[in-house]
Amino acid sequence: xxxxxxxxxxxxxxxxxxxxxxxxxxxxxxxxxxxxxxxxxxxxxxxxxxxxxxxxxxxxxxxxxxxxxxxxxxxxxxxxxxxxxxxxxxxxxxxxxxxxxxxxxxxxxxxxxxxxxxxxxxxxxxxxxxxxxxxxxxxxxxxxxxxxxxxxxxxxxxxxxxxxxxxxxxxxxxxxxxxxxxxxxxxxxxxxxxxxxxxxxxxxxxxxxxxxxxxxxxxxxxxxxxxxxxxxxxxxxxxxxxxxxxxxxxxxxxxxxxxxxxxxxxxxxxxxxxxxxxxxxxxxxxxxxxxxxxxxxxxxxxxxxxxxxxxxxxxxxxxxxxxxxxxxxxxxxxxxxxxxxxxxxxxxxxxxxxxxxxxxxxxxxxxxxxxxxx
Amino acid sequence: xxxxxxxxxxxxxxxxxxxxxxxxxxxxxxxxxxxxxxxxxxxxxxxxxxxxxxxxxxxxxxxxxxxxxxxxxxxxxxxxxxxxxxxxxxxxxxxxxxxxxxxxxxxxxxxxxxxxxxxxxxxxxxxxxxxxxxxxxxxxxxxxxxxxxxxxxxxxxxxxxxxxxxxxxxxxxxxxxxxxxxxxxxxxxxxxxxxxxxxxxxxxxxxxxxxxxxxxxxxxxxxxxxxxxxxxxxxxxxxxxxxxxxxxxxxxxxxxxxxxxxxxxxxxxxxxxxxxxxxxxxxxxxxxxxxxxxxxxxxxxxxxxxxxxxxxxxxxxxxxxxxxxxxxxxxxxxxxxxxxxxxxxxxxxxxxxxxxxxxxxxxxxxxxxxxxxxxxxxxxxxxxxxxxxxxxxxxxxxxxxxxxxxxxxxxxxxxxxxxxxxxxxxxxxxxxxxxxxxxxxxxxxxxxxxxx
Numbered sequence: 023x024x025x026x027x028x029x030x031x032x033x034x035x036x037x038x039x040x041x042x043x044x045x046x047x048x049x050x051x052x053x054x055x056x057x058x059x060x061x062x063x064x065x066x067x068x069x070x071x072x073x074x075x076x077x078x079x080x081x082x083x084x085x086x087x088x089x090x091x092x093x094x095x096x097x098x099x100x101x102x103x104x105x106x107x108x109x110x111x112x113x114x115x116x117x118x119x120x121x122x123x124x125x126x127x128x129x130x131x132x133x134x135x136x137x138x139x140x141x142x143x144x145x146x147x148x149x150x151x152x153x154x155x156x157x158x159x160x161x162x163x164x165x166x167x168x169x170x171x172x173x174x175x176x177x178x179x180x181x182x183x184x185x186x187x188x189x190x191x192x193x194x195x196x197x198x199x200x201x202x203x204x205x206x207x208x209x210x211x212x213x214x215x216x217x218x219x220x221x222x223x224x225x226x227x228x229x230x231x232x233x234x235x236x237x238x239x240x241x242x243x244x245x246x247x248x249x250x251x252x253x254x255x256x257x258x259x260x261x262x263x264x265x266x267x268x269x270x271x272x273x274x275x276x277x278x279x280x281x282x283x284x285x286x287x288x289x290x291x292x293x294x295x296x297x298x299x300x301x302x303x304x305x306x307x308x309x310x311x312x313x314x315x316x317x318x319x320x321x322x323x324x325x326x327x328x329x330x331x332x333x334x335x336x337x338x339x340x341x342x343x344x345x346x347x348x349x350x351x352x353x354x355x356x357x358x359x360x361x362x363x364x365x366x367x368x369x370x371x372x373x374x375x376x377x378x379x380x381x382x383x384x385x386x387x388x389x390x391x392x393x394x395x396x
Numbered sequence: 397x398x399x400x401x402x403x404x405x406x407x408x409x410x411x412x413x414x415x416x417x418x419x420x421x422x423x424x425x426x427x428x429x430x431x432x433x434x435x436x437x438x439x440x441x442x443x444x445x446x447x448x449x450x451x452x453x454x455x456x457x458x459x460x461x462x463x464x465x466x467x468x469x470x471x472x473x474x475x476x477x478x479x480x481x482x483x484x485x486x487x488x489x490x491x492x493x494x495x496x497x498x499x500x501x502x503x504x505x506x507x508x509x510x511x512x513x514x515x516x517x518x519x520x521x522x523x524x525x526x527x528x529x530x531x532x533x534x535x536x537x538x539x540x541x542x543x544x545x546x547x548x549x550x551x552x553x554x555x556x557x558x559x560x561x562x563x564x565x566x567x568x569x570x571x572x573x574x575x576x577x578x579x580x581x582x583x584x585x586x587x588x589x590x591x592x593x594x595x596x597x598x599x600x601x602x603x604x605x606x607x608x609x610x611x612x613x614x615x616x617x618x619x620x621x622x623x624x625x626x627x628x629x630x631x632x633x634x635x636x637x638x639x640x641x642x643x644x645x646x647x648x649x650x651x652x653x654x655x656x657x658x659x660x661x662x663x664x665x666x667x668x669x670x671x672x673x674x675x676x677x678x679x680x681x682x683x684x685x686x687x688x689x690x691x692x693x694x695x696x697x698x699x700x701x702x703x704x705x706x707x708x709x710x711x712x713x714x715x716x717x718x719x720x721x722x723x724x725x726x727x728x729x730x731x732x733x734x735x736x737x738x739x740x741x742x743x744x745x746x747x748x749x750x751x752x753x754x755x756x757x758x759x760x761x762x763x764x765x766x767x768x769x770x771x772x773x774x775x776x777x778x779x780x781x782x783x784x785x786x787x788x789x790x791x792x793x794x795x796x797x798x799x800x801x802x803x804x805x806x807x808x809x810x811x812x813x814x815x816x817x818x819x820x821x822x823x824x825x826x827x828x829x830x831x832x833x834x835x836x837x838x839x840x841x842x843x844x845x846x847x848x
Binding site: 048049050071072074134137138141142172174175192194195196197243244245246264266269270271273274275277285303350374376388392394396 | 417418421442443444446447448473474477496497498500502503505508590683724767813
């Protein structure tokens with residue numbers, strides 16, 4: 023193996039792939055990266071047997087070959103390199119890295135031991151805008167359940183329908199739904215849905231493009247799914263991430279979203295956000311804040327026997343019954359973070375039914391939250 | 397040699413040749429899923445294992461297998477995700493926690509069967525009012541599809557129909573987990589049929605419905621007037637019935653009293669066991685209250701429970717909500733013992749229900765909708781039997797519930813003579829006393845009048 027690459031490019035590849043590796047005591051090979059010199063491309067692979075990642079970058083290959091080296095170590099080493107070109111060679115299980123004024127040798131392992139990342143049938147796929155997916159996933163990923171008691175809600179639900187794509191997450195106390203409108207290519211010719219583990223979703227958000235107009239593809243095989251991004255102006259993949267899907271059926275979450283409301287308020291988002299934060303300070307251990315809806319505004323109250331109490335008022339457009347409803351303020355803030363509009367609507371179903379927060383003028387996002395029983 | 401034994405011997409030989417770490421990583425949760433004439437399919441937990449086995453151990457495995465079975469030429473691998481579900485009983489440490497973050501109740505429901513696990517026989521209270529239904533249910537549980545098919549339960553609002561039919565489903569699932577059970581509220585059935593028609597997936601829906609071993613439909617009366625749903629349901633019903641699959645239905649009234657459903661469905665509903673659930677008696681109400689209080693960990697004096705049992709008579713759901721009210725009161729007042737006076741104050745809304753006030757319009761509306769008579773004028777004047785009887789019932793109820801005078805009632809019915817009204821009232825009064833079916837009908841109408 024012998025190739026020359028820009029240090030910047032190498033750092034980029036190591037940065038993505040290194041995240042997947044971790045401390046694995048039963049199978050230490052998983053703490054390593056597989057580095058392969060292919061014609062014109064350097065390929066770096068990593069896996070923890072749940073997620074697999076492959077990265078390609080341009081390089082000048084003199085001689086093809088591969089080595090397996092410790093992920094953490096080579097990343098740290100790459101971090102100290104400048105901007106210059108570097109040359110990498112393989113010597114047995116070892117990797118030799120040479121640059122201007124530097125020559126190092128790293129001990130590696132046999133490539134035979136490195137797991138094989140599953141392959142996919144690439145003829146049929148879903149193709150969509152990468153940035154939209156990135157933004158959509160970012161707005162729901164933190165709502166997934168962290169507990170494994172109900173595995174099916176420990177991931178994000180993807181639903182590819184005829185006219186739109188829905189991304190849903192819930193932890194049984196609240197639920198976020200993001201709808202991505204617009205054209206996308208689905209070569210399966212049928213609706214497709216699956217549940218992706220939260221960990222994969224977080225990695226996926228990292229690799230998805232930040233620029234507009236870059237498409238990504240999604241492939242499927244037995245209980246696995248692969249997301250792939252492409253090199254600029256090329257059909258060659260840049261990064262792909264392979265993951266298991268969560269086995270099971272996602273709850274029929276549509277039933278949770280209330281169709282009507284007993285009380286509705288419209289408020290300025292930033293001010294509401296501030297007020298809830300202030301009230302939250304007095305929420306004590308329970309995080310409880312009480313929202314009281316009156317004719318021309320709302321009152322937000324919170325108290326704790328050890329801290330004290332607060333009473334805040336703010337104007338709001340209100341509709342329907344006046345009521346008093348109690349929430350965990352953190353849950354409200356989690357929903358507000360993902361809203362960009364300046365005003366929000368908050369709809370209530372009395373003090374024991376689900377409430378819905380929506381951005382005003384944007385139907386693509388909604389956040390359902392259950393109250394605390396008074 | 398069984399598949400397990402064969403795989404065991406493969407594993408023990410492989411183990412000798414590879415490192416324990418590799419063995420533990422790649423061979424955990426593997427097994428032989430099937431053996432054909434000259435190939436074996438091995439199930440592996442994920443695609444990584446599949447790739448690894450295919451590329452690294454395939455030769456070794458094949459060689460060992462061939463030592464036992466010469467015919468095997470090929471090994472296939474299939475991914476079979478293991479269910480990592482941790483069976484974890486919900487901790488009940490909510491006792492001292494004064495705060496209760498509510499969750500989405502929909503998520504408690506079993507996705508596959510649609511059953512809610514909270515409905516079981518162990519928390520179902522049996523009394524004279526529901527013992528026939530309960531006995532029939534038990535026999536359905538013992539041999540689904542054999543004894544009472546279809547099993548039809550009817551009774552008023554909040555008397556435990558849903559609890560009973562879901563408990564049957566849960567119990568059958570527990571006894572024989574392989575059975576396919578499906579609980580569908582009629583409204584949902586209607587909407588899924590409508591959706592299937594729109595998405596042109598009706599064949600798929602039909603197929604799904606016909607593969608079910610125990611089909612439970614709640615509130616079947618809602619399919620009244622929904623012709624397409626009735627037709628689909630009729631065919632599904634027949635197909636399941638012929639295969640001796642159990643069908644369980646619930647409704648708020650006897651099948652004969654469900655308006656606007658086809659005769660052929662009616663006769664099929666009547667073909668099995670029909671059981672009714674009536675109002676619970678005082679003792680049962682008290683037993684229910686005791687149990688609910690215990691479930692919710694509420695200590696309350698017998699006197700208070702007796703007071704509730706005496707005053708909330710017609711609806712088990714209201715008994716439950718009375719207990720919830722007491723519970724909330726107790727929480728907010730820091731565990732003060734609830735006195736009978738407190739209870740009276742708290743339960744004023746439930747006991748002196750404001751909905752007991754009604755008017756003649758409501759009564760007439762309830763009757764016309766109950767008997768599905770659309771033409772209001774015909775109802776006032778026609779002599780046809782299908783109009784005359786409901787009209788007489790209307791007169792009787794106006795007298796009984798609103799204490800209107802006979803001549804006043806006469807005027808409401810297109811100026812009928814007060815003697816006609818007296819006759820009608822006496823006739824229905826007598827029927828109410830003597831005829832069980834008539835009594836049920838009138839009770840059901842009254843329930844409609846006073847619900848909302």
